[in-house]
Amino acid sequence: EVQLVQSGGGLVQPGGSLRLSCTASGFIFSSYWMTWVRQTPGKGLEWVANIKEDGSEKYYVDSVKGRFTISRDNAKNSLFLQLNSLRAEDMTVYFCARGRGAFDAWGQGTMVTVSS
């Protein structure tokens, strides 16, 4: 069974940092692009970043460029999102997802709260 289990998230002050993790099982992790998507009640679903199978290509939505970093460790079947310089507008639920285009597996989601 394909599973993506997320961890990390929580409460952080504006300007702070957080690292999100996503551990995959049930498929050959190193054969898939992976993606982070976030969802807010107001803005809906927003693609955040994705990373190629071997980590050689990474793409970001403009609003997080220079602040967020996507990475992966294929030996540990893990995907990461480093969130730096966090702003109030980054406060939302983050999902990891499998794929580059249509996302056929999703993590359970993790909440990031940005507040002083």
Added chain:
Amino acid sequence: DIVMTQSPDSLAVSLGERATINCKSSQSVLYSSDNKNYLAWYQQKPGQPPKLFVYWASTRESGVPDRFSGSGSGTDFTLTISTLQAEDVAVYYCQQYYRTPLTFGGGTKVEIK
């Protein structure tokens, strides 16, 4: 960025009746080299992540009931539920994966009338 516009925002349909959700992209998502529409549909229920239902605009994901069908090409797409069942109550999103940033529609909430 490609803007995805869904209509209606919400839809109330009687059990067993047809539900139709529309999605319009601000640019064509039909890639000429492979003649594929880079368009997906997702279903999301409260407290759950989205679930892929349709990709390439009209290909149903494995396990999705055949009462769900996707159609359209270029900039105009439709997700149809031929006979609404109680378990279909959810929010449905379209998404283009033609180019980054990948973008989603605002969602359509389907309810029982």
